[in-house]
Amino acid sequence: MGISRGACLFPEYRTKGKSIMKFAKTLAAIALLGSAGAAQAHFVWLERGAEGPAKVYFGEWADDVREKQDGLLGKVMVAPVVTAADGTVLKASGKGADFVEFAASGKGDVRLAQPIQFKETLVKYGAKAGRTDTQAKLDLELVPTAPGANTFVLHFQGKPLAKTEVTVFGPPKWEKRFWSDENGRIEITTPWPGQYVLEAAHVEEKAGEADGKSYAKIRYVSTLSFNVNK
Template identity: 60%
Template sequence: MSAIVPTSGRASGTRRDNISKKEGNMRIIKSVAALALLGWTTMASAHFVWLEPAGENKVRAYFGEWADDQREKTEGFLGKVVVEPSVNGKKVKPSATGADYFEFEARGDTRLGQPVLFKETLVDYNARLGRTDTKALLPLEIAPTAAGGNTFVLTFEGKPLAKTEVTVFGPPKWMKQFHTDEAGKFTIETPWAGQYVLEAGHTVEKNGQHDGKPFTKTRFVTTLTFERAK
């Protein structure tokens, strides 16, 4: 009579191996998700929204890094950020969509606002096209002190923001940092014809909720785009 070899031990070991593999896979999935979230949050804090003219009475909104010619895709990060923007104070939908932009109908100096929640930080993206209007209407805005001029004032909630860094990007992908004075003003030079983008940020430690989700601080990011004619 042949001996009967017990199999329960081998089966139990196999089950343990399968469980260990599943747990390992779950840890990998969670790690990948955590890295993706970290990358998304880091990228979002570094990028900004800016506007460009797109023909008569039309503007295009981009998200990325202007100086690096990096424009996020509408099916990617752009579509996650510019989801329900306010254009000149009104909630609107794009009139057209491209691979890396949303297009809106607008006239004159145009302003766009879009708050987005990233973990516990609310990032309020503000963007403006044109330097004719001297008024500041966005939460954080760069406005000219005179129509078409090179002296600007940075305002936060309608008040000048002093001693704040402003980055100016120029046509040859040139970049220079400026700082506002006690009156929130700064003056730049525009030696080249073409497009200029001015960018500034301001963080406020304040609790609140956005779409029912809590946040502990708000990061305001603003840009101003304008063209210097030849």
């Protein structure tokens, strides 16, 4: 089943929150660390230029909340696997106060996978920068129907995932919620130049064990980011 943030299908305009609001969000996230709440509040995304390195962030894109290395970012990004378009595993090439950089080069999509457990929930974060590849490789992934297209199919473990909410964030700090159709498809518009981030989540009520710790369910949180030049 998908995780819903609401049923609104119309644009919602959001402005940057005040510092006190950002501080409150961070405190709330810290309080929830150790539970699935922090995972539900935040997500991982990648930022990348045309052919340069990829930067990993954790937080709230629309609110300009980017967690720090000495805070939640460092606690969540413990062993991310970042791969180039050809499957080559990329090495971390640097760190900033609120990001980890990976030495990507050349064209093609870059992907990240990072599992982490919050109490009884195993959260599997996924992120992709680029909309060139039309084949899904992450457990939960949005793929374009053609390179550079604005129509996407949400895949879960290789199959289209229907009736699942997808949130699209874009400039100027705008967001709109969609639901994938019976074929897992959504179609968006990109009216402004700049960065867009798409987020989707899915939960499996499936118990298991990872690294010696038991969990009751698995939550998949995946993002797709790309830039529009106009």
